Amino acid sequence: MDTQAADHESMPGSVARGPREAFHRDGITRIEGALDATLLSRCRAVFDHSLGHPGTMTKRIYPGTVHEHWADNINPAVREQCRELVRNPVFGEIVSEVLDSPRVWYSAEEIFYKKGSKVGRTPWHQDTSYGPYGGEQWCNLWISFESLARQNALEVVRGSHKGPQYDGSAYDDPDDPAKPLHGGAWLPLPDIEREREADPASWDVVGYPSEPGDLIVFHPHSLHGGAPLDAACPVRHTLVLRFFGEDAIYRPLPQTSDAIWEGGTGVRDDYRGLEPGQRLSCGGFLRIR
Numbered sequence: 001m002d003t004q005a006a007d008h009e010s011m012p013g014s015v016a017r018g019p020r021e022a023f024h025r026d027g028i029t030r031i032e033g034a035l036d037a038t039l040l041s042r043c044r045a046v047f048d049h050s051l052g053h054p055g056t057m058t059k060r061i062y063p064g065t066v067h068e069h070w071a072d073n074i075n076p077a078v079r080e081q082c083r084e085l086v087r088n089p090v091f092g093e094i095v096s097e098v099l100d101s102p103r104v105w106y107s108a109e110e111i112f113y114k115k116g117s118k119v120g121r122t123p124w125h126q127d128t129s130y131g132p133y134g135g136e137q138w139c140n141l142w143i144s145f146e147s148l149a150r151q152n153a154l155e156v157v158r159g160s161h162k163g164p165q166y167d168g169s170a171y172d173d174p175d176d177p178a179k180p181l182h183g184g185a186w187l188p189l190p191d192i193e194r195e196r197e198a199d200p201a202s203w204d205v206v207g208y209p210s211e212p213g214d215l216i217v218f219h220p221h222s223l224h225g226g227a228p229l230d231a232a233c234p235v236r237h238t239l240v241l242r243f244f245g246e247d248a249i250y251r252p253l254p255q256t257s258d259a260i261w262e263g264g265t266g267v268r269d270d271y272r273g274l275e276p277g278q279r280l281s282c283g284g285f286l287r288i289r
């Protein structure tokens with residue numbers, strides 16, 4: 001069942017109980033007006049710099065189709081700019097409260113740029129099938145620079161952040177969004193959108209409309225996707241900032257896969273020297289609180 005999420009009160013730099021509880025229960029929440037105009041424009045500057053200076057894991061997704069869009073991930077060109085940005089105490093306070101972790105660290109950024117009213121959904125996936133993210137205290141701050149209605153929102157399967165690990169989407173065929181990334185031991189990724197088309201109640205999905213300055217906070221292990229465009233919303237610029245708390249550990253991806261995003265130049269720097277199962281707080285990540 002699609003759920004229009006309820007509104008909650010929140011103050012910049014703190015997280016009201018409603019959004020915090022929603023994050024723990026559902027794996028996603030919205031913190032309204034968390035970023036003031038100055039902070040929002042600093043986020044936008046990161047986005048623009050990344051778009052203009054592609055990194056080592058840049059992807060033109062679905063090239064040559066109406067769904068073509070741009071994603072970049074852990075771009076060395078914005079590493080220092082991001083580390084400067086996330087030192088703003090708003091990020092540390094919010095992440096610490098949402099994760100219930102007194103100490104929190106910044107992991108990395110990602111951008112999504114979609115343009116054209118026919119550009120469809122980002123396939124359903126868990127970020128934990130692309131990155132070595134173990135433990136529970138993780139969140140992504142999803143920062144979009146346009147007003148987004150519910151039908152253009154990022155969506156998660158409610159509670160899936162507490163569920164099993166699925167294989168990732170190979171993310172190279174818009175007609176087969178559940179095509180396996182690794183194809184190994186993890187559960188095959190269900191074709192959630194096809195199942196929802198057949199039966200809209202088949203998956204319990206939650207998403208929030210948002211305005212510039214709002215944060216959509218979601219758990220990277222949740223099954224998430226969406227944010228398609230349409231005539232009313234023909235362009236989207238989104239910056240994603242990833243954070244973790246005390247219990248986060250290094251959980252390597254399957255050895256058998258050649259589709260490993262963490263393999264790009266410079267990308268592994270923060271993980272250097274870590275053993276599987278070791279706390280990420282022992283790595284080279286920036287502690288922000």
Ligand SMILES: O=C(O)CCC(=O)C(=O)O
Nearest residue numbers: 112122127226227238240
């Ligand atoms: O913005 C999108 O379309 C997808 C976002 C996403 O998958 C992520 O932030 O991990």
